[in-house]
Amino acid sequence: MRFLVYSEDRELAFQILAKARELADIKGSEVVALVTDGAPQDYINQGADKAFNIEGLGSFALTPYRAAMLKAVDEAAADYILIGATKRGKELAPRIAATLGVGCMNECYSMRFEDDRLVVEKLTYGGSTVATEYSSRVPTVITVSPRSFEKLEAAERSGEIIALDVDIPEPEVKVIEVREKPKSSSDVENADIIISAGRGFKAKEDLKILDKLAEILGAAIGCTRPISADLGWMDFWVGISGKKVKPSLYITCGISGQIQHVAGIRDSKIIVSINNDESAGIHGVSDYSIVGDVYEVVPALVKVLKERA
Ligand SMILES: Cc1cc2nc3c(=O)[nH]c(=O)nc-3n(C[C@H](O)[C@H](O)[C@H](O)COP(=O)(O)OP(=O)(O)OC[C@H]3O[C@@H](n4cnc5c(N)ncnc54)[C@H](O)[C@@H]3O)c2cc1C
Numbered sequence: 001m002r003f004l005v006y007s008e009d010r011e012l013a014f015q016i017l018a019k020a021r022e023l024a025d026i027k028g029s030e031v032v033a034l035v036t037d038g039a040p041q042d043y044i045n046q047g048a049d050k051a052f053n054i055e056g057l058g059s060f061a062l063t064p065y066r067a068a069m070l071k072a073v074d075e076a077a078a079d080y081i082l083i084g085a086t087k088r089g090k091e092l093a094p095r096i097a098a099t100l101g102v103g104c105m106n107e108c109y110s111m112r113f114e115d116d117r118l119v120v121e122k123l124t125y126g127g128s129t130v131a132t133e134y135s136s137r138v139p140t141v142i143t144v145s146p147r148s149f150e151k152l153e154a155a156e157r158s159g160e161i162i163a164l165d166v167d168i169p170e171p172e173v174k175v176i177e178v179r180e181k182p183k184s185s186s187d188v189e190n191a192d193i194i195i196s197a198g199r200g201f202k203a204k205e206d207l208k209i210l211d212k213l214a215e216i217l218g219a220a221i222g223c224t225r226p227i228s229a230d231l232g233w234m235d236f237w238v239g240i241s242g243k244k245v246k247p248s249l250y251i252t253c254g255i256s257g258q259i260q261h262v263a264g265i266r267d268s269k270i271i272v273s274i275n276n277d278e279s280a281g282i283h284g285v286s287d288y289s290i291v292g293d294v295y296e297v298v299p300a301l302v303k304v305l306k307e308r309a
Pocket residue numbers: 126197198199200201223224225226227237238239240241242243253254255256257258259260261264274275276277280292293294295
């Protein structure tokens with residue numbers, strides 16, 4: 001029961017490696033990492049027995065990655081092909097599954113063996129239910145959601161580094177220009193403290209009151225889907241269909257607590273909510289609730305925190 005792990009996002013690859021290591025140890029089997037960032041020893045240190053190293057794939061076109069992945073599946077004789085559920089990983093995984101003629105289970109956040117079956121869990125129906133799935137045969141492709149598993153403490157481990165020899169096909173996509181993305185969305189995914197805005201805010205300019213609080217706390221700012229997708233005040237949102245986050249502290253401001261938002265924040269260590277409606281659902285999922293107006297509570301918090309600082 002060999003595991004092959006790949007994600008272009010190193011942190012996510014390490015998180016998946018940790019889980020693959022745990023599962024492989026149960027079955028006395030092997031974990032192989034496909035490495036495209038030129039640092040194969042890091043992947044060994046994070047739990048892989050072997051690192052298939054390949055360079056020169058470029059950054060954008062999927063065709064070379066698909067070729068490398070298929071070669072790695074073959075060389076590793078992989079049963080479980082675990083791919084990080086990033087935007088790019090979710091494009092790659094079905095291509096691998098379709099080429100191999102096997103199943104693909106998507107955005108899983110839990111994996112366990114039941115007898116000899118690898119059973120996975122994922123959220124469905126906007127995060128309100130959990131689907132439990134397994135594939136009746138191997139190989140099988142599984143995409144794994146970010147922050148589902150904790151990476152291992154990096155330790156010097158020994159393993160085999162193998163240069164993967166692949167005929168890299170010509171990319172189908174020609175890159176004409178590269179522009180840097182605004183930092184905000186990646187900030188929120190990695191942030192330890194997040195303040196999120198909901199429709200309790202009446203105008204885009206009003207979101208500025210969060211900047212001061214964010215500055216004092218060293219927090220990133222997020223929002224609900226209507227604030228982004230409907231009103232266009234921010235270019236991403238937090239939740240089941242947006243960014244899933246796992247901060248130490250998540251502060252909601254004027255957010256009702258619909259399941260689609262809560263599904264993306266449920267792994268936060270502490271949730272603090274400010275909502276002027278005592279019966280709002282968000283209070284039920286919060287560790288601390290402030291029933292009050294964001295326009296009054298946020299400036300009051302800023303004042304107190306400033307005084308303490
Ligand atoms: C398929 C699908 C996927 C979705 N995915 C997501 C997702 O990923 N993320 C997401 O966020 N949503 C998602 N949604 C939308 C989701 O269902 C909710 O509509 C949304 O989360 C509600 O956003 P909100 O809390 O900002 O607004 P509302 O539900 O309108 O809540 C606003 C809250 O602000 C409070 N309020 C009003 N004024 C004040 C004030 N002055 N001070 C304090 N509180 C105040 C109100 O009491 C209310 O509770 C999805 C919906 C669908 C159908």
